[in-house]
Each structure stands twice: as C-alpha cells, then as structure tokens.
Amino acid sequence: EVQLVQSGAEVKKPGESLRISCQGSGDSFTSYWITWVRQMPGKGLEWMGRINPSDSYTNYSPSFHGHVSISVDKSISTAYLQWSSLQASDTAMYFCARQPIGEPFDYWGQGTLVTVSS
C-alpha cells in the first residue's frame, strides 16, 4: 500500500526557519513526482511546487518561488519543504502528494499544520 507520512505539527515564531518532511513507502519513490500543496485556514488548495526524486529537479509555482525550497533525500524516500524565514502568513496546513507523470495527485500525506505566531 502506498503511503506518504508527514512530520508533525509545528509552532514557530516569525523569522525562524523550518523544514517539514514527507516520507513515502509502498512503491518506488523515485518513479513519481512529489508535490506540495498549501491550505490556509478556511481556504482552498494551492499548488506550491514539486520535485522529481530521481534527479531532484524542481518546479515552483510563481506564487511560492523564492519563498520556499523543496528538496529530497531519495536514500530514505523523503521529500522536504523548507522555509528560511517564516512569516505569519505561512500559517497553514501543508500536504504532500504523489504525482505520476501526466496525472493528478493520487496519494496524499495526512498534512502538517504549521503555525507561525509571535
């Protein structure tokens, strides 16, 4: 069974850095893109960017490019979403999902809630 398991909830202060993770199991981790989606409180889904675990190639939404960074450690089947300086507006639930080539997001992680507050 394919599973994506995300790291736990985080509470951070503005200006702090953060890295959250998404570990895959049950299938070849390097055969699919891993994508990240943001959901702000009470709002809809926003695609942030994606990474190809086989070569670490990334695509970013223009809305998020330069503010977050996506990386991967394929030796442990784990993708990461990272901020160098959090803002209060980064408070949201973040989901990772598996993205087969040319297909929508078929398996999702359970979500990681990030709260940024002074």
Add this chain to the structure above:
Amino acid sequence: DLQMTQSPSTLSASVGDRVTITCRASQSISSWLAWYQQKPGKAPKLLISDVSSLESGVPSRFSGSGSGTDFTLTISSLQPDDFATYYCQHYNTYWTFGQGTKVEMK
C-alpha cells in the same frame, strides 16, 4: 495565468438529491481535469481524472463530463458520506485548483 472557477461556492442539498458542480477554465485545458473531495481536517481524495475517469473504489454515483473550458461533477443521488468540499484541478504545466464547492446539508 490559467484560472479555474467553480460554481456555486456553497450548495445546500438533501440526501437523495442530484447535485451538479461546475468548473470553468479561463482557457482550453483539453481533458487535463480532475476532481477531488475533501472532508474537514483530512487530505483531499482523488475522485475523477481525465474529466470522467473514476478512480478505483469511487462510487458510481459520481460522474464527470465536459471538454475544453467547461466541466461538471455530478452526484446522481447524494449520500450522507458525500457532504464535503469538492475541488476541480487542471493538472498540466501548472496544477491549478478551483476555489472549491462546499456541499452542505439543507
């Protein structure tokens, strides 16, 4: 930029009702259209890909149709488990979601 616009934003319905949600793209997206269901506090679940292909395990009361810029998700007979928020998504080049349609109990 490609925009995906869903209507209505909220839909009030009763068990057994036929429910239709529409999704309009700001430009032609061929058949690169998916639908997801999301319940509070949960990850979205993929229901339909390629406009009308039901994912494994999705009940047959769900169906999708459309082409080009106009698409619909239909639930033929609403069940208690179907009260949720539904999102359309274009999934080629950029992966843009509609703003969501909340199906609530009338």
